[in-house]
Amino acid sequence: MNISLSINTKTYERDVEPRLLLSDFLRHELGLTGTHVGCEQGVCGACTVLFDGEPVRSCLMFAVQANGHELTTVEGLAESQADLHPIQQAFWEAHGLQCGFCTPGFLMTLVPFVAAHPNPTEAEIREAISGNLCRCTGYQHIVQAVQIAAQKVHGGA
Amino acid sequence: MLKSQSVYRIDAPGKVTGETMYAGDITPDNLLHGKVVFSNQPHARMIAMDTSAAEAVPGVVAILTAKDVPMNGYGLSGPDQPVLVGLGSSNPHADISRWEGDHVAIVIAETETAAAQARSLIQIEWEQLPIIGSMEEALKDAVIIQPWHGSNVLKKYQIRKGDMAAGWDEADIILESTYHLPYQEHAFLQPEAGIGYIDDKGRVTVEVGGQWAHEDREQVAHSLALPEEQVRIIYPAIGGAFGGKEDMSLQIVLGLAAMRLHERGINRPVRIIWTREESIFGHHKRHQATVYTKWGATKEGKITAVSATVHMDSGAYAYTSPKVLGNFHLMVTGPYEIPNAHIDSYAITTNNVPGGAFRGFGGPQGAFAAETQMNKLAEALGISPVDIRLKNVLREGSLLTVQTPPPPGISMAEVVERCAQEAGWNSEQYSGNGGQSPISNFRSPFNSIQSLPGNPQTLRKGRGIACSFKNVGFSFGAPENCEAIIEIHGTAEIERVVLRHAAADVGQGTHTALKQMAAAAVGVDMNLVELDMSDTATSRNSGSVSASRMTFMAGNAIRGAAEAALTAWASEDRPAIGHYKYIPPGTEPYDAETGVCMPNFSYGYVAEAVELTVDIETGHIYVEKVVCANDVGKAINPMLIEGQIEGAVVQAHGYALMENLVVKDGRILNPYLSQYLIPGIKDVPEIVQSVIMEVPDPIGPWGARGMAEMPFLPLAPAIVAAVHDATGVWFDEIPLTPSRVVAKLREKD
Numbered sequence: 038m039n040i041s042l043s044i045n046t047k048t049y050e051r052d053v054e055p056r057l058l059l060s061d062f063l064r065h066e067l068g069l070t071g072t073h074v075g076c077e078q079g080v081c082g083a084c085t086v087l088f089d090g091e092p093v094r095s096c097l098m099f100a101v102q103a104n105g106h107e108l109t110t111v112e113g114l115a116e117s118q119a120d121l122h123p124i125q126q127a128f129w130e131a132h133g134l135q136c137g138f139c140t141p142g143f144l145m146t147l148v149p150f151v152a153a154h155p156n157p158t159e160a161e162i163r164e165a166i167s168g169n170l171c172r173c174t175g176y177q178h179i180v181q182a183v184q185i186a187a188q189k190v191h192g193g194a
Numbered sequence: 195m196l197k198s199q200s201v202y203r204i205d206a207p208g209k210v211t212g213e214t215m216y217a218g219d220i221t222p223d224n225l226l227h228g229k230v231v232f233s234n235q236p237h238a239r240m241i242a243m244d245t246s247a248a249e250a251v252p253g254v255v256a257i258l259t260a261k262d263v264p265m266n267g268y269g270l271s272g273p274d275q276p277v278l279v280g281l282g283s284s285n286p287h288a289d290i291s292r293w294e295g296d297h298v299a300i301v302i303a304e305t306e307t308a309a310a311q312a313r314s315l316i317q318i319e320w321e322q323l324p325i326i327g328s329m330e331e332a333l334k335d336a337v338i339i340q341p342w343h344g345s346n347v348l349k350k351y352q353i354r355k356g357d358m359a360a361g362w363d364e365a366d367i368i369l370e371s372t373y374h375l376p377y378q379e380h381a382f383l384q385p386e387a388g389i390g391y392i393d394d395k396g397r398v399t400v401e402v403g404g405q406w407a408h409e410d411r412e413q414v415a416h417s418l419a420l421p422e423e424q425v426r427i428i429y430p431a432i433g434g435a436f437g438g439k440e441d442m443s444l445q446i447v448l449g450l451a452a453m454r455l456h457e458r459g460i461n462r463p464v465r466i467i468w469t470r471e472e473s474i475f476g477h478h479k480r481h482q483a484t485v486y487t488k489w490g491a492t493k494e495g496k497i498t499a500v501s502a503t504v505h506m507d508s509g510a511y512a513y514t515s516p517k518v519l520g521n522f523h524l525m526v527t528g529p530y531e532i533p534n535a536h537i538d539s540y541a542i543t544t545n546n547v548p549g550g551a552f553r554g555f556g557g558p559q560g561a562f563a564a565e566t567q568m569n570k571l572a573e574a575l576g577i578s579p580v581d582i583r584l585k586n587v588l589r590e591g592s593l594l595t596v597q598t599p600p601p602p603g604i605s606m607a608e609v610v611e612r613c614a615q616e617a618g619w620n621s622e623q624y625s626g627n628g629g630q631s632p633i634s635n636f637r638s639p640f641n642s643i644q645s646l647p648g649n650p651q652t653l654r655k656g657r658g659i660a661c662s663f664k665n666v667g668f669s670f671g672a673p674e675n676c677e678a679i680i681e682i683h684g685t686a687e688i689e690r691v692v693l694r695h696a697a698a699d700v701g702q703g704t705h706t707a708l709k710q711m712a713a714a715a716v717g718v719d720m721n722l723v724e725l726d727m728s729d730t731a732t733s734r735n736s737g738s739v740s741a742s743r744m745t746f747m748a749g750n751a752i753r754g755a756a757e758a759a760l761t762a763w764a765s766e767d768r769p770a771i772g773h774y775k776y777i778p779p780g781t782e783p784y785d786a787e788t789g790v791c792m793p794n795f796s797y798g799y800v801a802e803a804v805e806l807t808v809d810i811e812t813g814h815i816y817v818e819k820v821v822c823a824n825d826v827g828k829a830i831n832p833m834l835i836e837g838q839i840e841g842a843v844v845q846a847h848g849y850a851l852m853e854n855l856v857v858k859d860g861r862i863l864n865p866y867l868s869q870y871l872i873p874g875i876k877d878v879p880e881i882v883q884s885v886i887m888e889v890p891d892p893i894g895p896w897g898a899r900g901m902a903e904m905p906f907l908p909l910a911p912a913i914v915a916a917v918h919d920a921t922g923v924w925f926d927e928i929p930l931t932p933s934r935v936v937a938k939l940r941e942k943d
Contacts, residue, residue: 070219071212073433075383076470076867083383111212118207125210129202132833135841136701137209138383138433144210167876170867172383172434173701175840176875177882178833 040104044069045113053100060084062100063110071111071141075170082169085142086110092146111141114148123189124151124182133182135173143169147183155191157183196714196896200833203706204725205431205699214431217402218387218467225389226255228451228466229309230444231299231316232475233279233291236327236510236545236860237339238320240280240289240298247315248301253308255460257316258300258447260288262454264419270409270441271512274340277417277446290323292339292545293510294861295475300447302455302464327859329484329505329542339510339543346543348508349516351523353537353595353789361499361534365490369570373487374927375559377855378480378552378848381872384433385473390448391463392456397731398425400448403432405440405551406738407696411730413442414449425449429728435700436845437551438477440740441513444468474865479855481518481549481556482507485526485563491571495582500532500595502563504539506556509548515541518549520670520784522556524596524793525907528564529606529663530583531592537789545860551740553845554906557664562928565660565911570924579659579915580614588663597790600663600797601779603899605825605889609799610661613823616885617803619659652811658915661801662907665794666900667743671783674795675775676747677734680712680755682763682770691716691759693752694726696736697744702902703834704744710830711749711895715756734773742798742900745830749895750776778893796891799825800904802843804879804912808920810939813932815851815917817878820909823885827899832886839884839905846909848873851930 041050044067053062063069063086072095075083079097086095087109114122124144127133134140143166150157150165157165162183163176171179208214245257260266260280267273267285276288279296291298299316303309326332326339332346339346362368388402398418404410407427415425432439444466451464468476487502504522508515523539541549554561568586572579587606593599667674679694693712699705705727713720726732737747754774763770782791805819822839829835852871856863864870890897910928917935918924923942927934 064219065221068221069212070215070221073216073384074218075385078470078866078868080867081383111210115211118211118213121207121210125207128210129206132200132203132837134203134206134209135703135837136383136432136434137205137214138216138701140209141212163875167874170383170872170874172381172436172845172872173841174837175842175844175882176878177840178837180875 038101040101042103042105043107045109055099055101057100058096059098059100059103060095063095069110069112073138073141075138080170081139082146083139083142085145087145087148090149092149111144114144124148124186127182127186127189131178131182131185133174133179139169139171143179147186151183151186151190154187157187196711196830198829198832199710201706201710201720201831203703204709205705216384216387216431216433217389220389220401220430222463224462226302226304226462226464227306227309228464229301229313230297230447230466230472231301231313232294233296233298234294235291235320236294236325237323238291239323241319241321243280244317245299247317248312251308251312251315253304254301254312255304256302256455257312258450258454263417263450265417268413268417268442268446269512270514271516273416275511277450287342293547295547297447300451302451325860326545329507329544332542332544339545347540348512348543349519349541351519351539351784351789352787353523353535354787355595355597356534358499358501358534358536362490364492364498366493367571367574368488368490369567369574370488371567371926373485373563373566375483375562376929377482377857378853379474379855379870380436380438380552381867382434382436382438385468385470386443386476387467388444388448389463389465390452392452392461393426398449398453399428400445401428401430402445402448403435403439404429404445405435405698405700405740407698407728407730408735409738410442410445414446417446418449418453427730429698432698432700436553437555437740440551440738441478443477470867471865474870475862478509478513478548478550480552481559483559487526487563487567489567489571491575493575495571495575495577495585497530497532497586499534500527501536502526506541507544507546507549508541509544509546511548513548513550515549517668518551518556521665522560524594525557525560526563527595528561528568529588529661529799530586531588532595535595537595546857547862553842554664554903555741557662557903557907558849558910561662561907562911565908566914569658569911569915580610580619583610583661595789596784596793598792601795603889603891605799605887606661606663608889609823609825609887610801612885612887613801613803613821614659616823616883617821619803652809654808654810654920656808656916656918656920657803657805658912658919659801659803660908660912660915662904663797663799664742664904664907666746666796666798667741667778667794669781669794671781674737675777676737676751677773677775678748678751678755679734680716680752680759680772682716682759685768688718688722691718691723692726693723694733695748696728696730696733697748698728698739700739702838703831704739707745707830707834708748708752711752712756715753716760742903745898746796746894746900747776749898753895796894796899798899798901798904800908802908802912804916806913806916806920808917810921813935815930815935817847817913819881819883820879821883821885822905823887824901824905825887825889825899826901827891827894828888828897829886830898835886835901836884838902840882842902842905843882843909844873844878846906847878850910850913850928852877854929854931
């Protein structure tokens with residue numbers, strides 16, 4: 038099937054198998070390997086991308102379902118490592134990552150959350166990332182990263 | 195001098211932008227795709243295999259089987275496991291699958307889809323053999339799983355110290371228990387993946403996530419019958435390991451694929467990416483175990499004698515089981531001076547998934563038994579669990595059960611006192627309500643998201659404490675060493691420093707810490723230090739990133755290499771190159787009869803206090819706070835250490851409360867993250883308070899000790915003690931899933 042979609046503001050047109058997963062399309066067809074696959078079942082959240090601005094599990098969607106839609110992957114958050122998105126910067130400063138395999142999924146889950154929450158409570162942060170698994174950090178430094186990110190995004194620091 | 199500094203981790207910018215390449219992300223031109231064919235047979239003899247239909251699938255390039263493996267046996271404790279189970283190989287035992295995760299073939303194709311289709315068309319005829327699915331059954335030796343070994347007891351250690359009869363005589367109380375410890379799956383977020391090819395110097399090259407590049411190289415070289423120089427291992431970014439990437443997963447089969455394709459004139463890289471299901475089937479687990487133990491104490495709380503029998507399920511192949519059993523054997527008596535001890539520990543071969551390395555390496559199982567015994571004695575004697583520990587902990591000059599003292603720098607008493615103080619224990623006894631009365635003022639800052647029921651009548655609060663020690667390094671006579679190369683470049687001034695080192699950064703941040711140590715050792719700013727890491731072509735053997743050893747070992751190696759490089763620099767060498775191999779003080783294996791030995795060269799010490807609430811109606815346990823006091827000797831990077839403590843506590847929280855791998859008749863029944871549950875943020879302790887202590891290790895680099903496993907050890911027994919405090923019931927088996935808790939509480943009523 039022919040599909041046309043926007044990813045990180047760039048338009049892609051491809052002929053894909055109807056059963057190709059969106060995660061495999063991103064990783065293997067387009068080389069956007071920042072989207073990671075950890076469980077293939079929608080449990081871990083590592084493959085989260087933005088679909089018309091909303092976080093979705095790319096391992097639970099087909100590429101054809103993205104036809105005509107706008108996607109953002111982790112590669113779309115920053116122009117370069119020298120110009121990080123405030124959420125990326127906060128994860129770095131607050132030690133919100135270790136092995137980093139889950140990190141793109143956390144970041145993509147949090148981009149709309151932080152935009153909508155200038156001053157999130159800890160309970161709200163925990164709710165926001167309750168669908169993402171991390172095996173390294175114990176989550177506490179991720180919560181701190183989100184608090185710092187909200188300040189950065191909304192001009193508090 | 196090295197200053198403690200929470201330097202931001204150096205690999206974060208690549209990880210937050212998605213630019214960092216993990217092994218499964220590497221996509222060279224001309225890539226071929228591989229699939230491992232698993233036996234799915236816990237115990238069966240191969241009669242015939244037919245790959246013709248699979249070979250006919252369009253796009254299939256090669257199917258490799260046992261006869262393609264030059265030396266068809268490998269393993270960290272000896273070559274006991276076939277690379278590929280099947281017929282016609284050099285290994286006479288390779289026709290039998292002893293584990294459902296044994297590999298029988300590698301399918302290589304133009305696409306993953308073609309490889310998967312071909313895999314499903316391979317026809318194998320098996321003769322079923324009796325499946326030995328329990329240690330009890332295995333100990334009968336009616337069916338010998340490893341005929342070359344001659345018994346299902348893979349390894350036995352014993353300890354004989356003092357006079358047991360006298361020890362029991364002196365005791366005012368004798369307390370006997372049997373503990374069951376479960377499997378644990380590592381569940382690193384990145385399933386195994388790798389790529390194999392022939393590099394520009396003709397070397398068989400494998401890029402993969404592992405924990406010891408030079409050991410991987412040795413295993414690949416052995417299996418392929420190549421000199422080690424003809425094999426190269428490179429670690430790209432590694433998505434977690436925790437011991438689960440210490441043994442071989444894809445290393446050998448990817449090397450085999452690259453070599454055999456090359457021989458057929460096909461010079462194309464091969465990539466294999468395991469699914470989560472393949473990952474859970476395909477690698478070892480924390481050992482399940484049973485501990486039968488008896489402790490005697492005086493009414494003042496002084497331990498007089500301990501006996502224990504440890505049964506540890508090592509599964510179908512040895513992996514690192516002999517070493518894990520060694521730690522278990524030492525730690526089953528806890529960080530205490532025990533005057534009389536009689537310990538028998540067995541690693542037992544079954545047709546279950548192999549047990550192997552996992553954060554703590556036998557320590558958590560031993561600690562669970564020892565600490566729960568200690569907490570039960572405290573309760574029975576009416577002594578605070580803090581005081582009873584202080585009466586018995588190892589101190590300078592104390593003798594271990596192996597009748598030698600631990601090395602100087604023993605901080606167990608200080609660590610327990612500090613933990614108790616930070617947690618507000620002082621010297622009072624248990625303060626929970628002992629399950630007698632409901633609490634009316636339950637408050638949780640996150641209770642809206644934890645779905646606590648509205649009925650405070652069913653909530654009970656409790657708290658518990660436990661402490662542990664853990665050796666740094668494998669030791670027990672293991673040939674421990676670590677090499678580093680430092681190059682100093684410049685003319686008059688030092689312009690840059692290069693550290694070449696093999697240490698794997700599995701997420702813990704070791705590359706950041708090594709860079710800090712290299713800068714301190716040479717005496718330059720960190721910005722001048724460049725790293726060349728984790729490639730056997732450019733670095734020397736670092737030993738494994740495991741056993742909480744790398745900061746300790748690499749730090750000492752870096753100091754030696756820096757000193758050599760600075761000496762060369764002073765002699766006007768340009769660049770000035772220093773190489774150093776650090777060898778820690780020698781250790782000894784257990785004496786076969788008495789266990790007497792000098793087991794280890796360094797230890798880390800840790801204590802944890804837990805506050806929690808049990809819902810006695812639903813069996814749910816909500817952990818509110820964990821205080822972890824961990825003596826790290828010297829905090830090179832305090833923020834990285836906090837990350838290790840918080841991560842270890844949450845992983846141990848999963849072990850204690852949630853993680854329930856179901857294994858029946860040699861088969862894992864829940865090989866998915868949707869069925870094997872690991873902690874999400876709503877499951878974890880609300881607060882983990884890290885108390886980083888710095889009692890220097892006299893032989894540690896700048897005083898540093900290992901620390902990454904230690905915070906795992908005391909948590910499960912501290913939780914069990916707190917649940918007892920809350921409910922009046924002791925749980926001798928984990929995980930404390932709601933159904934298990936409810937069932938046991940109803941038994942009491």
